[in-house]
Structures are given as C-alpha cells and as structure tokens.
Amino acid sequence: MAFVTNNPYEFWTIAKKGTEKAAKELNVTVEFRMPPQGSAAEQRQIVEDLLVQGVQGIAISPVDPANQAEFLDEVAENVPLITQDSDLPTGSKRLCFLGTNNYQAGKAAGRLVKEALPDGGRLAIFVGSMDAQNAIDRRQGVLDELAGKEQAEGPELGKYTLIDTFTDDAKQEVCKNKAEDALVQHGQDPESLCLVGLWAYNPPALLAAVKDQGLAGKVKLVGFDENEETLEGIKEGQIIGTIVQQPFEFGYQAVKMLKSLAQGDKSVVPAGGELFIDYKVIKSDNVEAFHDELRRLKE
Secondary structure: OEEEOOOOOOHHHHHHHHHHHHHHHHOOOOEEEOOOOOOHHHHHHHHHHHHHHOOOOEEEOOOOHHHHHHHHHHHHOOOOEEEEOOOOOOOOOOOEEEEOOHHHHHHHHHHHHHHHOOOOEEEEEEEOOOOOHHHHHHHHHHHHHHHOOOOOOOOEEOOEEEEEEEEOOOOHHHHHHHHHHHHHHHOOOHHHEEEEEOOOOHHHHHHHHHHHOOOEOOEEEEEEOOOHHHHHHHHOOOOOEEEEOOHHHHHHHHHHHHHHHHOOOHHHOOOOOEEEOOOEEEOOOOHHHHHHHHHHHHO
16 A cells, blocks of 8 residues: 655644555555655656556645646546545545545635634635645635625725735745745734645744744744644643644554455545545644644654
C-alpha cells in the first residue's frame, strides 16, 4: 500500500503514525511518501515509481486536482485509488475520499472569526494554493459563514470585508512575507483585522509576521491544524483558535480501506464515496488537553 501526502509538513508525520499502526495490525507494508516541494510534478513521479514497485493500492492528497485528474484516473484503472485530505473533481475514478468535510470545517473557522470580531471587521486568507479542493472548500466555508449565505464571493460579507486571498506555493517563508506586506498595507486599526491560515504551516507563519510587526495579540489569528507553534500561540493568547483534523485517522483508515479494496472488497466504501472524519475546534479552554493527546499520538 502507499500513502502520498501533498507537502512535507509536520501534519503528515501524525498521519504516518496512523499508517504504521494499521500496517502492523493488518500485516501489510506501507510506502509513505512526502513530496519535498509539495508539487504536482513530484507527486506524479512518486506515483509512477510506486506503480513500478507494484503497490496494490494508493491513497493520495492531490496538490492540483483539476490538472492531475486525468493522470490519476489512469492510475485508478491499474490499482485501487482513494484520495485523502484533498479530493479529485466530481466524476473521477477514485473509489473514495477520506478526510474532513472541509466546507464545514471552513464554516467552523468562520465562527472563530466571528468570535474574534463580533462587531465585524476585515480579514485576509492565506493558503498554499487555491487549486487544491480542500483549500477551495475551506475558504468557501469561511466566506459563507461570515456572509450568512451560500456561495458568498466577497469582498463584502455582511459586516465583514475580505481584503484578499494570498497563496504561497506551500512555502512557509513566502506566507510570512505576504502576511508582513498585508500588515503594512492594512495594519491600521489592527484590532479589527483577522488573518486566517487554511493549511498547517500558515498559522505559524502568520504568528511570526504579527510578532515581527509588534502586533501579536492585536491582530486576530485563526488557523487550521495542530502545528506546535499554533498550539503554543493559542496557549499564549496570540491565536484565537484552530480547526484540527485527525491525520492519525487519515493514515489508519486509509490503509485499512486500501487493504480491503486490494482484496476485492468494495463494501468498505460508504454510499456516496466519502468517508468523513470529524474535525475539532481547539481554543484556550481545551488546548492543553488536546496537546497532551497529540503528544501521545506522536510517541
């Protein structure tokens, strides 16, 4: 079996623990691969190499789903293919998507923005790429929650205003630089500004940017995932909260499903071809307990 991530960040090290647990329980071998630069070209090379090795199933988080769909559909004709974390477009030949309901998770992040700025304000969104389906869905969830309606586009979202959506090619330093530029341009009245990071490395980059500008605790920050710096930022009152997935379960459930599919058992695929794993909202009141649990998962 093979598990292919969409970047090399810490989030995926927890998923790797899940794949290792499943591999041990099910007596299977798992190839766990992370593209160093988080590019679609790297993912393609990884998948081609895995096919040459003779893997019997692949779980992948596509970096650029629309442009990878044709290639991955070809892969799906040769081995069972499922997506995790980020899905392929509707109509693809993948057998199942396994991961968070990213639209609902985005709405949860939107509720954190509302909690941080109850009287309204401005926000800027940061993410690696707007090609990935998880980025699209999370962003839309944030916008819809703030606007109070579906398919909101902005920039006006009820009493909130979207400044822009900044992409960084999955590079933390690029995110930090863009956040610093945004703070220079829009940092007047920092108490009414919220920066939202949609991928795991975004919140630490945003926190570093506001610290460098002397705005920590003034500019509001909302994030995704359980990066150590993000959790410490919540403890210190510098980040409002983060929406965390369960990457351990991504890894564990993906390997379990792939083994069954490789044996010809498609009954493990839910109706609709989606297996959603619950997200959690982490704030100051539950961050310590969550951090303790996370440390146990990493052991």
